Amino acid sequence: MQGTVDGFSYGLVTPLVAFLMACLGGALGLRCTTRSRSASRRRRAGWLTLGSVAIGSGIWTMHFIGMMGFAIKGTPIHYDRALTFASLAVGIVMVGTGIFIVGYRGASGTALFTGGTVTGLGIASMHYLGMAGMTLDGTLEYHTGLVAVSVVIAMAAASAALWAAGQDRGFQWSVGASLVMGLAVTGMHYTGMAALDVHVHGTATPAQGESAAALLGPLMVGPLSFLVLAGIVVILDPLMVTGGSGRPPAEHRPGIPAHPPAHHPPARARLRLRGPVEHRSRTPQRH
Structure with a gap:
């Protein structure tokens, strides 16, 4: 039996909050990536790591805030704890790989293409791995075409955001890039949700997993706390708003x-x- 899917059971509240979380994580992460370009080689890895976790946490939080508003009529939905944690880890690692490529190789040419592709695939992997953690009395099927479109959106958004982070044109430029990234990532999420078909077998409560309220709410405390701490680091850094010259000091440039x-x-x-x-x-x- 075809299940009735409702992705906006709380109206526009969950999409709006999800978009804001994606923008927040993107703004912090992209600004850290820009800041790393004016840091010494020894400290660059720290800024890039902070940016990677900020973007990964923001996107993961955006995804599951959106899932709080996802419901299937007449069938309870539970979430597997291990796969939910794994989606966060995969997202951070793959996003971090792309950011490190651009942070050390530059935001142009092959480095930008590779970094944007890996980062976009990390965003998509986080989304679909999180969806795989859903358990219900039924089966999930996806339209291949829409899934491909969602992956392309993720890669394009990641490439554009990393390119903007490499331009170093000031704080306002990074804020604009984070808004674009937040819009694209949120669009990727709901495109992936539109690709979903649910075939319901019955109305039984799943034997495995936990409800969204019991699992997702407490799990979000960690990433949200990290985003707050990352925001404090960004605010307190003297070069974060101005961005410096965007070039490493002379004593750290080869030759x-x-x-x-x-x-x-x-x-x-x-x-x-x-x-x-x-x-x-x-x-x-x-x-």
């Missing part, structure tokens, strides 16, 4: 000495400069 030697003119040039002075000093004075 550029930390303290360039002082420039001295050659000896012949010094003699030439002194020549006219000495000549004028030997000219007799007329009385």
Whole structure:
């Protein structure tokens, strides 16, 4: 029997809050990625790690806030704890891989394509692995075409956001990029949900898993707390708003000495400069 799917059981509240969480995670993560470009090589990894976890946590929180508003008429939905945790871990690791590629190789050319592709696939993997953690008295089927569209949206959004993070055009630029990323990621989520067909077998409560209220609510405390802490780090960093020059210091750039030697003119040039002075000093004075 075809199940009646309702993705907006709380109206526009869950999509709006999900969008805001995606924007928050994107803003923090992209700003950390931009900040890493003006950090020393030793500290760059720390900024990129912070950005990776911020984006991964924001996207994961966005997904499951959206799932709080997802319901199937007459059939309870439970969520498997292990797969739910795994979706968060996979999202952070794959997003982090793409961010590290762009952070160390630059936001252009092959590095941008590879980093954006890996990051986008990480977003899509998080979504569909989280969906695989759903248990109900029925089966889930997906339309291949819409699934492919959702993956393309994720890769395009990730590539555009990483490109914007590499431009270093100020805080407002990163905020605009995070809004675009939040809109695209949320669009990817609901495109993937539109690809879903549910075939209900009955109305029995699933024997495995936990309800959304019992599992997802407490699980979100961790990622939300991390986003708050990441936001505090971003605010307290003196170069975060201005972004600095976007280039690593001279002592950390290969081939550029930390303290360039002082420039001295050659000896012949010094003699030439002194020549006219000495000549004028030997000219007799007329009385």
